[in-house]
Amino acid sequence: MLTISRLFIYPVKSLGGIPVDQLPITDRGARYDRRWMITDPAGRFLTLREHPEMTRLHTTIEGDALIIYDANDPADRISTPLHPAPAATMSVQVWEDTVTAWICQRNTSDWLSEKLGQPVVLVYMPDESRRPVDPAYAPPGSITAFTDGYPLLIIGQSSLDDLNSRLDRPVDMLRFRPNIVFTGGTPFAEDHFARITIADISMLGVKRCARCVVTTIDPTTGIAGPEPLRTLSTYRRQGKKVDFGMNLVATGMGEIRIGDEIRLPVTVSSSD
Numbered sequence: 369m370l371t372i373s374r375l376f377i378y379p380v381k382s383l384g385g386i387p388v389d390q391l392p393i394t395d396r397g398a399r400y401d402r403r404w405m406i407t408d409p410a411g412r413f414l415t416l417r418e419h420p421e422m423t424r425l426h427t428t429i430e431g432d433a434l435i436i437y438d439a440n441d442p443a444d445r446i447s448t449p450l451h452p453a454p455a456a457t458m459s460v461q462v463w464e465d466t467v468t469a470w471i472c473q474r475n476t477s478d479w480l481s482e483k484l485g486q487p488v489v490l491v492y493m494p495d496e497s498r499r500p501v502d503p504a505y506a507p508p509g510s511i512t513a514f515t516d517g518y519p520l521l522i523i524g525q526s527s528l529d530d531l532n533s534r535l536d537r538p539v540d541m542l543r544f545r546p547n548i549v550f551t552g553g554t555p556f557a558e559d560h561f562a563r564i565t566i567a568d569i570s571m572l573g574v575k576r577c578a579r580c581v582v583t584t585i586d587p588t589t590g591i592a593g594p595e596p597l598r599t600l601s602t603y604r605r606q607g608k609k610v611d612f613g614m615n616l617v618a619t620g621m622g623e624i625r626i627g628d629e630i631r632l633p634v635t636v637s638s639s640d
Contacts, residue, residue: 370557370630372566373525374541374549379434380404380490381462381514382416384426384587385545390625393569393618396499396511397519398547400450404434405469405514406480406488411460413514414488416582423590425483436476438483439588446479448472452492460491462514467497505574506617518615521577522548522558527612530555531596534603539596542587544579544613550630556604558614565631566624571616578609 378385381402392399406414406422416422428435429450437445455470469491471477477489493499493513501510501518512519523546532538541549548566550558561573579600585592601610 370524370550370552370632372548372624372626372628372630373551374546375624375626376542376545376547376549377401378545379427379429380406380425380436381413382406382419382422383436384423384439385542386427386429390623391547392623393520393621395621396513397515397618400429400434401519401547402514403493404448404472405460405462405491405493406484407460407491409487409489411458411489411491413460413462414484416585417580419484420585420590420592421484423585423587425480436480446476448476448490452494454494455492458489458491462499463516465499467493467499469497470494501574501617505615507572507619510617518574518577518617520548520571520616520618521546521613522550522561522564522573522616523613524553524555524558525549525551526553526555527558531600531612534599535595537595539583540587543583543585543596544577545582546613548616548624559611561614561616561632563633564616567622567628568620569622569624570619572619573614574617575615576606576609576611577613577615579612583612 375388375391376385377398377400379400424439426439432450433447434450435445435447457468460469472490481488498511501512564571584597604611
């Protein structure tokens with residue numbers, strides 16, 4: 369049996385995530401997941417790939433506020449409304465996409481600018497902004513927030529265990545920033561998730577997740593090294609990409625929880 373063991377959201381793109389016990393699924397992925405993003409004054413997004421110092425900024429939710437804090441000094445924090453009111457807008461760029469975002473409170477951007485050592489702006493994706501998922505992989509009309517491209521990411525614990533068995537120093541699942549982690553099954557069972565059902569929500573496995581240098585950045589120290597990408601490339605390479613995890617698109621809405629079973633389509637065999 370395949371069972372959900374861990375759930376995560378990452379409210380601000382590239383900042384630390386939040387473990388949760390239940391995960392409401394919306395039309396663009398997990399609720400609150402990557403609805404906020406840090407950009408430069410021109411609207412271009414900042415990413416861990418270029419700014420590993422972002423690893424020390426973590427997030428949590430307290431009541432109706434999203435809290436961003438310095439992991440080295442948790443008392444050093446700033447809050448922004450979890451449900452922002454309409455605000456001034458700006459066009460922002462995330463990879464090849466340009467979308468309209470609301471500009472968050474000035475004091476939040478000022479705090480982030482001081483932490484990151486450069487002028488930045490915190491923005492929020494309102495419901496009115498609809499960023500399409502690549503139609504070459506996802507059903508027409510699929511949307512996402514400020515993710516790298518797909519609404520949800522699932523990884524099996526067996527896959528991480530297999531990787532760690534090949535490493536001198538094991539790495540934590542947080543290196544890979546999944547939304548859903550499950551136990552059971554063989555390593556890389558998720559490679560074959562064309563369609564799964566969790567709590568009566570149907571999800572499509574639309575594309576294996578190609579990994580980048582973000583996985584080589586220790587999420588607790590911000591220090592980069594060759595692993596685990598170097599080892600993954602020895603046995604998980606597909607063409608020019610190194611795969612780890614499966615991108616999902618949900619075709620319905622609802623809530624999933626730790627302990628929920630992941631159901632696969634029943635295969636009916638036939639004989640002459």
